[in-house]
Amino acid sequence: xxxxxxxxxxxxxxxxxxxxxxxxxxxxxxxxxxxxxxxxxxxxxxxxxxxxxxxxxxxxxxxxxxxxxxxxxxxxxxxxxxxxxxxxxxxxxxxxxxxxxxxxxxxxxxxxxxxxxxxxxxxxxxxxxxxxxxxxxxxxxxxxxxxxxxxxxxxxxxxxxxxxxxxxxxxxxxxxxxxxxxxxxxxxxxxxxxxxxxxxxxxxxxxxxxxxxxxxxxxxxxxxxxxxxxxxxxxxxxxxxxxxxxxxxxxxxxxxxxxxxxxxxxxxxxxxxxxxxxxxxxxxxxxxxxxxxxxxxxxxxxxxxxxxxxxxxxxxxxxxxxxxxxxxxxxxxxxxxx
Amino acid sequence: xxxxxxxxxxxxxxxxxxxxxxxxxxxxxxxxxxxxxxxxxxxxxxxxxxxxxxxxxxxxxxxxxxxxxxxxxxxxxxxxxxxxxxxxxxxxxxxxxxxxxxxxxxxxxxxxxxxxxxxxxxxxxxxxxxxxxxxxxxxxxxxxxxxxxxxxxxxxxxxxxxxxxxxxxxxxxxxxxxxxxxxxxxxxxxxxxxxxxxxxxxxxxxxxxxxxxxxxxxxxxxxxxxxxxxxxxxxxxxxxxxxxxxxxxxxxxxxxxxxxxxxxxxx
Ligand SMILES: Nc1ncnc2c1ncn2[C@@H]1O[C@H](COP(=O)(O)OP(=O)(O)OP(=O)(O)O)[C@@H](O)[C@H]1O
Ligand SMILES: [Mg+2]
Numbered sequence: 001x002x003x004x005x006x007x008x009x010x011x012x013x014x015x016x017x018x019x020x021x022x023x024x025x026x027x028x029x030x031x032x033x034x035x036x037x038x039x040x041x042x043x044x045x046x047x048x049x050x051x052x053x054x055x056x057x058x059x060x061x062x063x064x065x066x067x068x069x070x071x072x073x074x075x076x077x078x079x080x081x082x083x084x085x086x087x088x089x090x091x092x093x094x095x096x097x098x099x100x101x102x103x104x105x106x107x108x109x110x111x112x113x114x115x116x117x118x119x120x121x122x123x124x125x126x127x128x129x130x131x132x133x134x135x136x137x138x139x140x141x142x143x144x145x146x147x148x149x150x151x152x153x154x155x156x157x158x159x160x161x162x163x164x165x166x167x168x169x170x171x172x173x174x175x176x177x178x179x180x181x182x183x184x185x186x187x188x189x190x191x192x193x194x195x196x197x198x199x200x201x202x203x204x205x206x207x208x209x210x211x212x213x214x215x216x217x218x219x220x221x222x223x224x225x226x227x228x229x230x231x232x233x234x235x236x237x238x239x240x241x242x243x244x245x246x247x248x249x250x251x252x253x254x255x256x257x258x259x260x261x262x263x264x265x266x267x268x269x270x271x272x273x274x275x276x277x278x279x280x281x282x283x284x285x286x287x288x289x290x291x292x293x294x295x296x297x298x299x300x301x302x303x304x305x306x307x308x309x310x311x312x313x314x315x316x317x318x319x320x321x322x323x324x325x326x327x328x329x330x331x332x333x334x335x336x337x338x
Numbered sequence: 339x340x341x342x343x344x345x346x347x348x349x350x351x352x353x354x355x356x357x358x359x360x361x362x363x364x365x366x367x368x369x370x371x372x373x374x375x376x377x378x379x380x381x382x383x384x385x386x387x388x389x390x391x392x393x394x395x396x397x398x399x400x401x402x403x404x405x406x407x408x409x410x411x412x413x414x415x416x417x418x419x420x421x422x423x424x425x426x427x428x429x430x431x432x433x434x435x436x437x438x439x440x441x442x443x444x445x446x447x448x449x450x451x452x453x454x455x456x457x458x459x460x461x462x463x464x465x466x467x468x469x470x471x472x473x474x475x476x477x478x479x480x481x482x483x484x485x486x487x488x489x490x491x492x493x494x495x496x497x498x499x500x501x502x503x504x505x506x507x508x509x510x511x512x513x514x515x516x517x518x519x520x521x522x523x524x525x526x527x528x529x530x531x532x533x534x535x536x537x538x539x540x541x542x543x544x545x546x547x548x549x550x551x552x553x554x555x556x557x558x559x560x561x562x563x564x565x566x567x568x569x570x571x572x573x574x575x576x577x578x579x580x581x582x583x584x585x586x587x588x589x590x591x592x593x594x595x596x597x598x599x600x601x602x603x604x605x
Contacts, residue, residue, distance in 0.1 A: 246438035246508075249401045251427030251455035256462045260451045264443045 078313030085138025089131040104135045139311065143299065143318050150295030151322070153216045154281035160221030161228050162274060165190075168225065169232030176236060176254055190233070193226025202288040216293035220284055224277045231273050235266040271337045275330050282326055286319055352376045352412070353516050353548040354400065359409035361395055361572075369395040370406065371572035377548055377565075379515075382539055384559040385552040386576070387569030388592050393552035396569065397518045400550070401430050414515050428455050431509035433538070435521040437501045441494035445484065445504050448493050449475040452511030471511075478507040482537060499530035503537070510541055517542055519551035523558070531555075535562045556588060 039045070054071075056062035089095060089106060100106070109130050114123040135141075170176050171186035198219045205215035236258070243261040252260070289297015296315060303311040355376040361369045369392040377383050385393045398404040399411060402423045411418040413426045431452070439448045450467045452475075461467060467475075479489055482503040488496070493504055502522060509517055519538060523531035535551075539562055542549045553559050559566050560580040568576025568583075568591035575590045576583070 240441075242434065242436055242438040243440045245403065246432065246434060247451060247454055249403055249427060249430075249432045250452065250512075251424050252451075252462075253455070256454050256459075259463050260443075260447075260454050260465070261440055264440050264447075267442070 074309070077309035078316065080310065081313035081317055082308070082310040083137060083140045083314065085135045085142065087133050089133050092133060095133060100133070101135060103137065104133060107132045107134050139314060140318075143296065143314050146296040146299045146315075147318050147322055149213060150285045150289065150297070151282060153213050153293075153295050154220065154278060154285040156213075156217045157220035157224060157281045157285070158274065158278045160217060161224035161277060164221065164225035165228035165232055168229040169236060170258065172229055172233040173236035176258060186229075186233075190226050190229035193222050194230060195226070196223060198223045198284050198288050199291065202291050202293040206292045211292040211294070211298070213294035216285055216288045216295060219288050219293060220281045223284075224281060228273055228277060232266070232270060235269055236262055239265045268338050272334065275334055279326065279330050283323060351379045353379050353381075353414060354550065355412040356396075356399075357410045357412075359396075359399060359406045359411060361392075361399065361404060361406045368572050370399070373409070373569075373572070373574055375567060375574060375577060377550060379548055380543070380546050382542065382549045382551070382562060382564045384563035384566050385550065385569055386556060386559050386566055386591055387552075391569045392572040393569055394520050395572075397432075397520050397550065397552060400516070400518055401427050401432060424455075428512070429514055430516045430518060431512070431514035433502070433505050433509050433517065433519040433522045435524045437493075437498075437505045439493045439501060439504055439508070442492060444490050444492055445479060445496070446472075446475060446489040448504050449479055449507045449511055452508035456512055475507070475511060478510060479504075481541065482507045483533075498526050499534065502526065502530075502534050506534070506538060506541065510545065510547075513545055514547055517547050517549045517551075519549065521552050521554060524554055531558065532561075556583065559583070 050065070050067050053062060053065040054067040057065040057068050086107075097106070109132060111128050111130060112125050113128065115126050116122075117124050168186055168190055171178070171182050172190055174183060177183035177186065201222060202215055202219035205218050209215045209218070239262045243265075244257050247257045247261045285295055286297045286300070289295040289299070290301045292298055292301075296319065300312060300315045303309075303315065356373050359370050359373045363369060371392075373392075373396060385396065387393050395404055399406050400413060400418075402418065402420075414429055416422045416426060418426060440451070443451075447465060450465070450471065453467065453471055454462050457467060457471070476486075476489065480486070484500060484503055484507075488500070493501055496504070505522075517538075522538065523534050526534060535558060538549065538551070541547075551563075560583055563580050566576065566578065566580055566583055567574055568587065570591055570593075576587045578587075
């Protein structure tokens with residue numbers, strides 16, 4: 001009876017029913033209810049209230065908001081950004097006064113402090129002169145150096161991931177793997193590598209290799225190898241079979257068929273994946289630096305912990321500019337290579 | 339009719355011989371049902387048969403792309419087996435209906451991959467082919483009717499007829515003893531089809547290579563073949579020179595109702 005009232009598409013009756021029925025409506029209701037429950041768990045209500053307050057404050061319709069105040073104070077403390085490097089001369093043993101570094105100068109600053117005279121029991125001012133070595137672009141250069149280190153970490157991580165994933169992809173491609181068990185093992189390894197977030201593996205690698213770029217390169221490279229291994233392998237599997245069969249019929253081994261019939265087909269998408277990984281590694285290299293894996297992130301974390309927000313400002317500006325420039329560069333590279 | 343194997347062995351060297359070859363696919367399709375024949379050196383032998391009669395399967399059994407269930411195949415004096423297959427494949431070339439070229443690679447590289455199994459591994463992997471081979475590839479590209487500027491053009495940018503010329507150049511690069519062609523002109527227009535078949539025949543004759551070629555059009559078979567094999571439902575139902583391919587023979591191959599007037603039109 002019910003089937004007679006509500007015929008489905010697969011029924012032989014030549015008619016078209018509306019694409020939705022009560023089942024769709026029920027599914028929408030259930031999903032909506034689950035989202036409401038979950039939204040409360042992640043404090044979406046508080047988020048809405050705070051954001052609304054901030055917007056009203058901006059429009060002058062409400063008093064100052066908590067979010068606006070916090071953000072405002074933070075942004076104010078980032079500027080002006082720190083460009084020069086100022087160090088107390090007395091602590092720098094190796095500086096030759098007659099032969100200062102390029103553009104550097106020495107600044108004298110007089111500070112007065114009051115000390116209690118034991119006899120007169122009066123506060124007497126004591127004038128002290130401190131000397132500072134000031135390098136006008138010192139800090140900017142230092143941050144640029146750190147940024148370069150981050151780029152190098154990203155580059156080497158990308159090289160590592162390509163070297164690792166290329167052979168892995170062959171073993172993990174169903175039509176080129178030497179054996180089914182090798183295929184399963186390679187697939188498992190690729191998934192495993194992709195499953196560990198860079199930040200987590202960086203935490204452990206810093207323990208193993210100490211602070212510095214090695215941990216960063218390994219953390220990023222291993223994760224990216226999991227990503228590239230999967231996509232390289234899927235492209236090998238999806239490559240046009242006809243030229244492969246032609247070379248097989250000529251007596252070529254699997255490796256030769258891969259080189260001559262598969263590689264030319266997959267090369268464009270391999271370039272695209274690899275450029276994406278390089279791009280991603282640059283951004284992630286900054287993040288893993290936060291846990292001590294070298295580069296600009298490590299510098300950022302250090303300054304942030306010391307409340308030196310003007311230095312943090314410099315670092316953020318340099319990161320933004322670099323990521324922007326790299327984006328342009330990789331877009332051009334892609335257009336040229338594809 | 340006397341056995342085709344006996345006919346061919348008289349006085350001539352046999353390049354290819356099938357002895358009672360059978361192939362049934364896992365889904366139960368009988369593609370080859372006891373096929374025996376022999377092809378002497380230098381012959382241009384054409385396989386005719388309706389769709390699904392087993393032409394592709396037969397050709398693919400020769401170079402081991404399909405493994406027969408029963409019977410024996412002898413190619414260039416060697417009995418086909420997993421052990422002899424690599425050597426057989428290096429001396430047997432194939433031209434495909436869909437060309438089976440690497441479309442993103444240039445013409446020159448596609449022709450040179452004809453030698454991919456014959457050069458040392460490092461040359462194959464770096465595509466660093468020896469100079470004599472490169473010169474030979476250039477000569478072949480010109481021989482099959484392409485222009486020098488095509489050498490660096492991507493195959494995907496060529497017309498179908500030009501692509502099949504590249505396929506033929508690739509097949510002849512290593513001077514094969516036997517050339518297999520599976521409907522080499524099926525995706526080409528009639529004029530181009532004739533040109534390609536003439537080219538195939540002449541290039542094979544210059545090198546005294548044997549050709550086993552499947553075709554869909556009897557008129558083309560009559561025009562180019564030295565000998566025609568008719569295949570139907572996995573069995574050979576006709577074996578003889580083109581002159582003997584009469585209406586009765588065509589009816590045996592294609593079943594009754596075959597429009598034989600097409601043949602007279604072509605002749
Ligand atoms: N890999 C396969 N698995 C199962 N059946 C197959 C396979 N390859 C071919 N066949 C079947 O074997 C039979 C012969 O096929 P084959 O491709 O040899 O015919 P053909 O003569 O080349 O046909 P066409 O002229 O259409 O190319 C057909 O019935 C086909 O469906
Ligand atoms: Mg076929």
